[in-house]
Amino acid sequence: PFVPQTHSLQDLRQQAAVAAKVFIQRDYTNGTLCQFQTKFPSELETRIDKQQFEETVRTLNNLYAEAEKLGSQSYIEGCLACLTAYTIFLCMETHYEKVLKKIAKYIQEQNDKVYAPRGLLLTDPIERGLRVIEITIFEDRSLTQ
């Protein structure tokens, strides 16, 4: 059912046909930390400029690094959790989850501002098991509202 433009992303999903999907893979050069490759995929060359894309991926990488950071705060959290036999995980939101929310917001914002007007859509990596950043390329109609 067609809903008049309440949200441009929904319209994208409902109206446009998907031309292709690009997958940005994980970058393991620093170990098992969640980082994504910043290599610019060729399919996006006509749609978005390299700078913008790299900045998005780099910001995401920084956010994920923050989520997994081993700092004094995480140590305190870990020790406290251990002392309570990890029951605080049932009540409290972990540091990682807090950052994941930040990431979701960032992706939403990037989609709204940068990617949707260009007919692209970023999928939050958490929905793909933190394996890939999935970028959906929609057919090039004039989608700018």
Next chain:
Amino acid sequence: MKNCDYQQIDPKVVPTYASPSHIGTRGPRRVRRKWEVFPGKNRFYCGGRIMMAQQSGVLPLTLGLILVTTGLFFIFDCPFLVKHLSSCVPVIGAVLFVFVFITLLQTSFSDPGILPRATLEEAANVERQIDSSGNSSYRPPPRTKEVLINQQMVKLKYCFTCKMFRPPRTSHCSLCDNCVERFDHHCPWVGNCVGKRNYRFFYTFIVSLSFLTSFIFGCVSTHLAMRAQGGRGLVFALQESPGSAVELVICFFSVWSILGLSGFHTYLVASNMTTNEDIKGSWSGKSGDVATNPFSHRNVFVNCCSVLCAPLPPSLIDRRGILPVEEESAQMCHADIQLPANKNQRNMCSQGTKGLLESAALSPLLSTSCPQGKAQAALLGPERHSAADSEPSLQFSKGCRAQHSAGSQGNTSSTRHTHHKSHSKKHKQAALNISNPTCPDSAPSSKDGGHRRATFTQPLETSLCDGR
């Protein structure tokens, strides 16, 4: 060119998506959650909040032993010791017991770090990349990828079941049929895999269990010694307090193995290794290089902190997420059907076969039903169901196209890891012999059928499991 019975996903068959979904061809249905269509061999309770391996292993036995021993301790030993020794004995016992019990349940019921299987587009994308870069000579492409991690080459293997290149330190547990991150081992005592997310629970469990068993053992010995004072003899003491005899036997046999296990895992934590890597000798310098673990921080304290105190990663499988109606073949879907001889681009479903498949879709391995407008349908036809189900001419109605991806039971099942460093309780051997298959395929040499009775007398004695 194809390896075993793995067949390639045909990129042409990956759909270009059709027009918007026409939801509403089905009537209102109850909300389905993602755990209901989870492709691995796991069991879910409490609406997906609790998850375990399919076979509970000897978890009931573990629980039973702990409860019985602690119960007998409180009934038989505590009254005497409170009177004659100190009243903090039951307090300490209670605290330890609570720790043990809670961490055991957490280890058993939480997600060990399962990686959700690749979506169809991802899998097709990977296939394309393998084919384009690999050599299409007479041998099948090797299905491994090398990456440089901290200046060391690490091989990533392709998982045929989950259709993706496994991240480093990830392994596929064949008992649970899942790829688990930072896979340590599959523990039948706990009835679950031990991986990235629940390793700290497991470690706390075995450490507190060591303390508990040592404590009970000490208390029982003290109790019996005090009763036997004055020349009355041990037999008299045992007669007065029969429960203590049971406790003594249980604790005596378990304290060594559990202490050994704790010591071993402390070593693993300090060097940031997993049991899996230790057994396989992944970092022991096969090519003659100096043995290095690229994930170790080279500092014992930092290693311990990073393993035990790092932020707890979230569960990636989103068990309680609601299954979207248009995308019922979403990431949980595991396309595991045989590729038809002639790839049909636009198969239309027929209600008959769909009904057949849905009735066959009762096992957790099978996928979801046919989505509406989104042109993705995936069938699951695992071999144990009739092969007739996965006939190429399967068709789906409502505009879906059959996704064809390989039937991939030729998985690299070399990682059937179980907790072979099991406790050597004599009376448990019978239970062990009837429990899960426990032989790791990369099997240590000196099993002699007795790896299940692996006494773990010294902490670092891995000679029993010497896969090197």
